[in-house]
Amino acid sequence: MSDPTLEIAGLQVQVGPHMVIDGVDITVQPGQIVALVGESGSGKSLTALSVMGLLGGKLRNAGGTISLSGQTIDHTSDAAMRKLRGQQISMIFQEPVASLNPLLSVGAQVGESLVAHGKANAATAWDAAVAMLRDVGIPEPEKRARQLPSELSGGMCQRVMIASALIAQPELLIADEPTTALDVTIQAQILQLMRRLRDQTGTSILFITHDLGVVAALADRVCVMYGGRIVEQADVDDLFDNPAHPYTKMLLATIPRLDSPRKQPLYSIPGTVPDHDNWPEGCRFRTRCPLADEVCRQTPPLAPTGKGHRAACWHSQDVQGMIRP
Incomplete structure (x- = not known):
């Protein structure tokens, strides 16, 4: 059997003397969609940021291992993490307006990872960015690609973040509440896009949400999180039928x-x-x-x-x- 796309074993995250993530184990197999659910404050986003090596302030990894396709991720090396982010692992963040660069055009930001990892030149990356904006349901993508994030609505900025995360077809996509700011029609379109990405490229997805309706429609497996710990894991049908x-x-x-x-x-x-x-x-x-x-x-x-x-x-x-x- 091939190695899991993502394997988190005994993860601990500490702030000061307090353990905010305590012994979390999560496995995402190739081509699998795993939902991480729980109320706000349960530790879902902190788990994702720890995987990406983006813990800030006084937060730090205090124990456990994180492996991507069998290789342990070295969070101590910024150069190694830059090679992974955007190419092998991407993340859709919760706050799109705060995550986008206000001084760069939308098209440049969406195509940035293709250029950074040598997958395309600037012109080819721009064309790919326009096509990706169209795929995530942004009208007039040629026009929107030339605009700044401040010229777009919050929902459009959310879709720009999704396009940026999906464009390089990563091995693992971490989606942190990616449809929260979207209306139900666009939400359904984005979920369909994620399923299509998984089916066509084998991308694995860790989908963080508190919307159990989305979980039922999208996920293969569910991890329920509370108080910085995983309290239940099961296949999606089994979890809904037999909690x-x-x-x-x-x-x-x-x-x-x-x-x-x-x-x-x-x-x-x-x-x-x-x-x-x-x-x-x-x-x-x-x-x-x-x-x-x-x-x-x-x-x-x-x-x-x-x-x-x-x-x-x-x-x-x-x-x-x-x-x-």
Whole structure:
């Protein structure tokens, strides 16, 4: 079997004395789309930035390994990371307006990675950038390519970021909430584009989102994250049909349903994700969990609950019996 496109093993990220990512394991196989889901503050984006070697400020990798197609990524070498970024691994960032260079035209920024990695000259890269802008649904791409990011709407800037990440057909694409600022029509177009990229080039995708509807439509496998840890991993159909962690069960309950009684309030999970400097001892979800008891003061292992299905919960056998909130 070929090596996984991405293999994260025991990843730890620290800020000051606090461990904000604690022992995360994620594997993305060639041509696979893995969704990383959870509430804001769970550590999804920090995990992605750690893979890209883009942790800033006081954040630092404190342990674990990250491998790309069998080769351990050396985050200590800026030159080595520059060779990887844009060519073998690309990322769609959460804040497109802040991520784009305000002084360069859109076309130059989209085609930049092709020139930087010697895949095209300036003229060929410009033509490829215009074609890519058209693929992501930007009208009049020849005109838009000559404009600055400040002349585009937030939704268009988001699509420019997506075009920039996809143009070099990387081995691994990390997409951090890539459709948040888009209307549903463009969102469907972008998801279709990502699936087509995967089918045509074998690109693997780590898709970060809190939209479980998008997960159901796009992903092959799902990792559920809470409090800087992975609490459940499963194939997408198995996760939706047989959640084995209370947090997953409650996340699924937040999805609006057409068969719900009229005027029934939408469900939300009680409480909030704790700050990283105030994690509860043991299971980090226990302060919000209806199944929590004294044993939950000990950290549960991410243990098998079925074929290819693992959950970090002392009471995983009781999750199916939970009354739907």
